[in-house]
Amino acid sequence: MILLIDRATMRFVDVNGTACALLGYSREELLAMGPQDVLPTTREQLAHSYDTLIADPSLQNGMHAYYTCKDGSRLPFESTRRVLRSGDRWIIVAISRDIRRRAAAEAALRESEERYRRTFDLAGSGIAHVGLDGRFLRVNRTLCEVLGYPQEELVGKHVKEISHPEDRDLTDARRSRMHAGEMESARFEKRYLRKDGSVVWVDLTVALARDPEGRPLHEISIMEDITEAKQAESALRESEERWRVTFDMAGSGIAHVGVDGRFLRVNRSLCEILGYAAEELSRLTVKDISYAEDRDVTDERRARMHAGEVDALHFEKRYLRKDGLTVWADLTVSPVRGPDGATLYEIAIFDDITERKEADEALRAAHEELKRSNAELEQFAYVASHDLQEPLRMVSSYTQLLQRRLGEKLDDDAREFMAYIVDGAARMKQLIEDLLAYSRVGTRGKDFKALAGEDILRRALVNLRAAIEETKAEVTHDALPTIEADDVQIAQLLQNLIGNALKFRGADPPRVHVGVVEREGEWELWVRDNGIGIEPQYFERIFMVFQRLHNKGEYPGTGIGLAICKKVVERHGGRIWVDSRPGEGSTFRFTLPKARHH
Structure with missing residues (x-):
């Protein structure tokens, strides 16, 4: 649109149809107005700028501003102003171009760049732009936190300077292929050295930014700190290794048993207890090697365990070794359940108690023998308390009777000898009573x-x-x-x-x-x-x-x-x-x- 302005009156002296269409005014309305009525500046400011242009026409460069339309909307424009002399009047010719589309595109671009900047700076992942020479061009806050460097120290530093020595050349080959266009991006797990010297593991994704001709400009690297995950993996591997060693070297027999009763995995001790090789047991079920009378003894309790009514089982059971001998086992069984609570398999721990069972049987036999012996001792005590003491009473009684009847006829030696007899009988009686008391401590005792x-x-x-x-x-x-x-x-x-x-x-x-x-x-x-x-x-x-x-x-x-x-x-x-x-x-x-x- 074209607008002609009289400097003296600061009014439009002519406008074209485009100006009327864009501003929403009629020609008559515009000719009754001045530029200060449609521009966001005062009459004095405009007059000053026009006087400056008149004094130095070389200042006819463009300007960006916006017009206020009749409906109150704003119209962005790019304008070029020139000065014409008409008699004694100065006419300002303003040629303006509607730049709404360009302004909208520029605003969208600014918004996009702001979103990108905020995404780059606030991203939870570490992000870097890395030059083709391997030096950091730009880094975000998260990457600084991951690597422990402030931004100003990382920018300009070579990636290999902070790479773990063993991982320094890890990415070279795949980066070269990416630069050659053989692959669009590459992904690695790699170690870096933080500023404090500690090691940080990152999951690294690298892609190339290219110019319109497809030439590489720089790399875009996205780094996820996976140190904790790596430490957890290491701890898990160590735990699994400890578990494996514990499983294989345990003194107790250990087996994983499927819900169908088949051996899934067995350790060395169980093979020794049962006399089978591991591969032989893997082809057998628990019932295949169970003692005939004990084959079904655990079925009901196992069903209750699988139903979740009990957490574990403990029982003693007999098995048949490969050589046909019977082995007693003290068995503890617990289920391993899936997310839905169903039993995946059982963990069974076997302790060989054959010797203990044999010892228990020997002890039971000894106990029976002891009961028999105690019964005989009871019989002896009865004999001692009655039959043995009866002769002693006769010896003592008749000796005392002789003393009373023949007392005066006996000399001193005879009386002394008879006293010895009575005393000996009394001591013998006391000895028998004490022996009885000793024997009855364990057999005639009362309940506590x-x-x-x-x-x-x-x-x-x-x-x-x-x-x-x-x-x-x-x-x-x-x-x-x-x-x-x-x-x-x-x-x-x-x-x-x-x-x-x-x-x-x-x-x-x-x-x-x-x-x-x-x-x-x-x-x-x-x-x-x-x-x-x-x-x-x-x-x-x-x-x-x-x-x-x-x-x-x-x-x-x-x-x-x-x-x-x-x-x-x-x-x-x-x-x-x-x-x-x-x-x-x-x-x-x-x-x-x-x-x-x-």
């Missing part, structure tokens, strides 16, 4: 019950009342706990130990203390005295049957009391020992398990 320790001690002290009063002894005790025990045997244990303290006393009246201390899972009790003490070399011997450290003239007894104590303590699951020094007294210590809460 929770009992107050002080009640048991009180019973023992009642039985020893005469001896305590005779020796003027002082017996003290700690607060005793509740114990789970046979009250009769524990009372006998305490009675024997306190009785020994009263018997083996020194010159001073006996002082006896029953103490207790709590240990982990048990009580430790003791009986301490101020008696004659014991030499250390006899600490073990005194708990054996018939072992005496003194002659019966000094201290009466059969030598069975401490043996009974040891047997009682061991029946209760404890142990007994002594601490002593000659002349300083003794402390007999024993342990009893704590009462179990039902």
